[in-house]
Amino acid sequence: MTGPSVLIVEDEGSSRRALTDYLDRRGYVSYEAETAHEAMRQWDAHRPDLVLLDLGLPDLDGVDVIRRIRREATTPIIILSAREDERDKIGGLEAGADDYLTKPFAMDELNARIRAVLRRAAGPDADSDGCLRLGPIELDAVKREVRVSGEPVRLTPREYELLKVMLSNQGRVLTKARLLRAVWGLAYADESAYLHVYVGRLRRKLSAAAPSTSLEGLIETEPGIGYRVADHDSLAAAPASGAGASR
Numbered sequence: 001m002t003g004p005s006v007l008i009v010e011d012e013g014s015s016r017r018a019l020t021d022y023l024d025r026r027g028y029v030s031y032e033a034e035t036a037h038e039a040m041r042q043w044d045a046h047r048p049d050l051v052l053l054d055l056g057l058p059d060l061d062g063v064d065v066i067r068r069i070r071r072e073a074t075t076p077i078i079i080l081s082a083r084e085d086e087r088d089k090i091g092g093l094e095a096g097a098d099d100y101l102t103k104p105f106a107m108d109e110l111n112a113r114i115r116a117v118l119r120r121a122a123g124p125d126a127d128s129d130g131c132l133r134l135g136p137i138e139l140d141a142v143k144r145e146v147r148v149s150g151e152p153v154r155l156t157p158r159e160y161e162l163l164k165v166m167l168s169n170q171g172r173v174l175t176k177a178r179l180l181r182a183v184w185g186l187a188y189a190d191e192s193a194y195l196h197v198y199v200g201r202l203r204r205k206l207s208a209a210a211p212s213t214s215l216e217g218l219i220e221t222e223p224g225i226g227y228r229v230a231d232h233d234s235l236a237a238a239p240a241s242g243a244g245a246s247r
């Protein structure tokens with residue numbers, strides 16, 4: 001499994017390459033964009049786990065990129081701003097960016113911020129390390145790894161995203177349209193056949209990783225509506241089936 005994917009939006013070539021080099025060495029997968037239009041195209045194509053965004057871009061304002069992403073997703077965005085961009089930076093945070101760094105910044109500081117926003121982005125169901133757990137399933141949102149009973153599972157980016165959205169919504173019913181919007185974008189809200197195929201593939205991969213582990217009851221199909229996700233805490237609190245006091 002590869003590390004978290006990061007879209008780097010920066011028009012200044014040497015800064016962009018320095019960021020790419022650093023992130024690649026740290027195990028991230030990086031995509032690059034020099035303009036706002038290219039950023040939106042790359043974001044649509046890859047749905048990265050995180051966006052690093054320079055606000056001063058040659059075509060549109062970086063804040064427009066934030067608004068565009070926020071219409072569809074909660075993907076973490078870190079602004080990389082120059083001192084003179086102070087007002088834009090506030091506009092960017094108001095438009096939904098998660099954090100900012102003022103140039104020049106130390107790369108290790110950037111890495112610490114990236115890990116912090118990835119941890120938070122895993123949502124309130126995650127533990128303090130950014131791990132989401134549902135029964136034997138474990139998703140580490142900082143390292144971007146999935147395991148079942150400790151056995152690693154290789155997922156495609158969309159499968160990973162689908163599982164992450166499900167594990168971030170424990171104890172809830174997720175409609176098909178909501179999952180499609182969250183993982184594929186607004187244009188896919190009606191493609192429920194598509195979702196059916198992906199959920200089937202995801203279930204098969206999770207089961208195959210640890211064949212002796214039962215995944216029953218963790219992610220249930222709700223016919224005509226979507227999927228019901230069990231809650232890790234109530235699973236842990238409930239007595240194991242057959243061993244309860246009801247006998």
Ligand code: CA
Pocket residue numbers: 010011012054055056057
């Ligand atoms: Ca710039």
